[in-house]
Amino acid sequence: MRYAEAGYNLEIDLTRGNIERVATNPEDSQLYLGGLGTNAKIMWDRVPPEVEAFSPDNLLIFAAGLLCGTPATGCNRTIVTTISPMTELLAFSMMGGFWAPELKYAGYDKVILRGKSPDLVYIWIKDDKVEIRDASHLRGKGAVETAKLICEELKEPKAQVAAIGTAGENRVYFASIEQGRSSASRGGIGAVMGDKGVKAIVVRGTKDIHLARPAEYMQLCDEVMEYIKFRNANPIPGVMPILAILGSPQEMKVHDEKWHTENFMWGNSRERRKDFWSKEVADEWKQTMDQMRTRLISCYNCPMTCGATISPPGKPTYMMKCFSKLTYTMAAFSDLAFGLGIAQAATEHGVDGFSAPQVMAFALELLEAGILTKDDFPGLPEDSEGRFYWLLDHIVHRKGIGDILANGTYWAAKQIGNGAEKYAHNNIKKQEQLPLKLSMLNPIYFLMYATGEKMNITQIEGQFPQAPFTTREEREAFVKDWFQVPDEKFKQYFLDWEQRGDNSIPYYPTPTMCCEIVDWQERMHYIDDALGMCAGLSSFPLKPPYHIHNYPKLISSGAGFEMDEVTLTKAAKRYRTLVRALNTRRGMRRKDEKPPANHWKKRFPELEQELLDTYYAFKGWNEQGIPTEETLRDLGLDYVYEEFEKRGVYSNNGDAPSQTTPAESGKEV
Numbered sequence: 299m300r301y302a303e304a305g306y307n308l309e310i311d312l313t314r315g316n317i318e319r320v321a322t323n324p325e326d327s328q329l330y331l332g333g334l335g336t337n338a339k340i341m342w343d344r345v346p347p348e349v350e351a352f353s354p355d356n357l358l359i360f361a362a363g364l365l366c367g368t369p370a371t372g373c374n375r376t377i378v379t380t381i382s383p384m385t386e387l388l389a390f391s392m393m394g395g396f397w398a399p400e401l402k403y404a405g406y407d408k409v410i411l412r413g414k415s416p417d418l419v420y421i422w423i424k425d426d427k428v429e430i431r432d433a434s435h436l437r438g439k440g441a442v443e444t445a446k447l448i449c450e451e452l453k454e455p456k457a458q459v460a461a462i463g464t465a466g467e468n469r470v471y472f473a474s475i476e477q478g479r480s481s482a483s484r485g486g487i488g489a490v491m492g493d494k495g496v497k498a499i500v501v502r503g504t505k506d507i508h509l510a511r512p513a514e515y516m517q518l519c520d521e522v523m524e525y526i527k528f529r530n531a532n533p534i535p536g537v538m539p540i541l542a543i544l545g546s547p548q549e550m551k552v553h554d555e556k557w558h559t560e561n562f563m564w565g566n567s568r569e570r571r572k573d574f575w576s577k578e579v580a581d582e583w584k585q586t587m588d589q590m591r592t593r594l595i596s597c598y599n600c601p602m603t604c605g606a607t608i609s610p611p612g613k614p615t616y617m618m619k620c621f622s623k624l625t626y627t628m629a630a631f632s633d634l635a636f637g638l639g640i641a642q643a644a645t646e647h648g649v650d651g652f653s654a655p656q657v658m659a660f661a662l663e664l665l666e667a668g669i670l671t672k673d674d675f676p677g678l679p680e681d682s683e684g685r686f687y688w689l690l691d692h693i694v695h696r697k698g699i700g701d702i703l704a705n706g707t708y709w710a711a712k713q714i715g716n717g718a719e720k721y722a723h724n725n726i727k728k729q730e731q732l733p734l735k736l737s738m739l740n741p742i743y744f745l746m747y748a749t750g751e752k753m754n755i756t757q758i759e760g761q762f763p764q765a766p767f768t769t770r771e772e773r774e775a776f777v778k779d780w781f782q783v784p785d786e787k788f789k790q791y792f793l794d795w796e797q798r799g800d801n802s803i804p805y806y807p808t809p810t811m812c813c814e815i816v817d818w819q820e821r822m823h824y825i826d827d828a829l830g831m832c833a834g835l836s837s838f839p840l841k842p843p844y845h846i847h848n849y850p851k852l853i854s855s856g857a858g859f860e861m862d863e864v865t866l867t868k869a870a871k872r873y874r875t876l877v878r879a880l881n882t883r884r885g886m887r888r889k890d891e892k893p894p895a896n897h898w899k900k901r902f903p904e905l906e907q908e909l910l911d912t913y914y915a916f917k918g919w920n921e922q923g924i925p926t927e928e929t930l931r932d933l934g935l936d937y938v939y940e941e942f943e944k945r946g947v948y949s950n951n952g953d954a955p956s957q958t959t960p961a962e963s964g965k966e967v
């Protein structure tokens with residue numbers, strides 16, 4: 299008997315139209331947990347570094363986390379893993395909603411797609427019955443519309459649908475996979491789905507999931523729920539409102555956007571508007587939100603209502619949450635009504651809400667600078683809002699200049715040349731980042747930005763406050779009930795952290811302390827991504843209900859393999875190292891590990907080198923960021939070491955090229 303997990307994967311060869319239900323090895327679950335962990339193992343075993351994103355040999359894996367579908371509140375994440383066309387490194391995007399629990403109830407932990415379908419298809423999974431069905435009538439349809447049409451066609455209103463829009467069909471490098479109440483957006487995973495000829499994966503399941511020790515598990519779940527109620531009733535004082543409570547940042551409820559609009563950058567992450575937020579703007583934006591927000595909604599088995607249905611006048615209803623509320627508004631120097639309106643079209647087309655607005659603003663900057671000319675934009679409207687709709691349409695259909703822009707700012711700048719690269723200034727590892735530019739280097743964030751292999755800073759940070767509190771009294775009050783820390787020393791680090799003087803950034807926390815803090819933050823995210831837990835209840839907020847002390851108990855009583863904090867930490871380190879090994883094998887080296895040059899105004903090159911050196915050593919990586927033999931053997935990753943030796947990875951260091959993408963190699967896209 300398998301507990302918490304189904305014990306079976308669905309393997310679908312799209313080229314041959316073959317479908318297999320394959321039993322999984324329970325030992326892998328103990329070593330790599332599930333979700334991202336076992337996805338990384340499969341990618342290592344089956345996708346060698348020569349395989350490009352749009353090769354039929356690339357895999358696209360949809361995984362439900364180890365504890366998805368159990369009564370654990372908020373455990374509903376689908377982890378989609380593939381090789382990214384944007385970075386040619388490993389992409390692992392997460393989505394909430396209802397899809398992953400439904401897959402578990404159908405009797406599977408993962409759907410693994412390989413090959414390419416000759417025609418556009420969708421996959422219909424209803425318990426043991428799995429079909430590849432024609433989707434030619436859905437070509438060109440929006441992602442949300444597709445879900446509706448399929449549910450009607452199948453007469454299955456409760457089926458969960460993960461679908462791509464036109465952007466995915468046209469292999470836009472920042473195409474997302476949309477799922478009604480969530481989306482997996484980063485890394486262009488929707489482009490890989492489109493390249494494989496799959497419009498949607500539809501699931502309906504009616505089976506049970508078994509727990510090893512149900513009474514103990516339910517007791518733990520009850521304790522989590524009690525703590526959620528406590529935290530919701532007692533926001534943390536002294537931190538910004540979106541960090542004071544739990545859940546993904548509560549952007550659908552928060553009306554006061556002074557902090558975002560005055561601290562984040564507008565346009566293509568270029569311009570800060572320090573006095574933007576006035577009473578008039580606040581009143582107007584509140585009215586817009588009140589008019590368009592039709593309902594607050596949650597993901598499966600969660601009371602947090604982080605998302606909302608948005609119904610812009612004259613347009614279909616769609617789901618929104620988080621910072622995508624502002625990305626289009628700020629990129630176009632417009633207002634909230636425009637942002638909520640164009641986000642409807644962008645969701646239907648299926649594009650990443652971080653990358654798409656920056657790419658569009660980038661195009662307009664190039665036009666303004668004379669690097670692109672009016673001839674590149676035939677029929678472009680005069681107004682900013684109209685221009686954004688024009689650009690969105692051209693990008694998702696790869697029309698005209700949109701064909702180049704669809705590769706993202708990094709590759710588009712290379713293709714355009716003539717100084718365009720200067721304008722692609724907000725990338726890490728070739729991918730657009732949060733439009734944020736700051737003054738003084740923050741050593742903790744430096745390490746997270748530089749070394750993170752998830753594709754967004756918000757997917758790495760959390761647990762430790764972003765900045766010191768003003769007074770020692772405030773800090774003492776904060777640490778009093780901070781039981782989530784893995785070690786008491788973190789309380790002291792925070793207590794001694796001052797806004798000015800010797801114990802302030804960039805030299806405090808010290809490099810060693812920074813390493814420990816970053817490692818703790820990253821570890822919790824990686825555990826969430828293997829268990830399928832929403833980061834909004836675990837790794838992202840301060841003082842969350844899930845932490846390193848109760849996770850081992852949940853895994854032991856839920857999945858039935860015994861874990862304590864030491865073995866869980868080691869398992870997380872194992873698959874985190876495997877993710878790094880995958881990217882190392884694909885050419886990633888120290889030279890790739892740097893935040894955007896203009897992310898901070900005040901930089902400290904020597905300190906930054908010391909931080910990176912100290913962190914690499916702390917993680918058991920060599921000076922190029924490659925896991926050492928000792929590290930790999932200690933984690934039971936001997937097979938990685940042997941492969942590295944065979945490929946000469948240790949001797950092929952600083953000059954190793956990162957993989958080229960189709961955009962760079964000039965291959966047809």
Ligand code: SF4
Binds near residue numbers: 597598604834
């Ligand atoms: S906390 Fe928010 S984003 Fe997370 S599962 Fe709950 S509703 Fe979804």
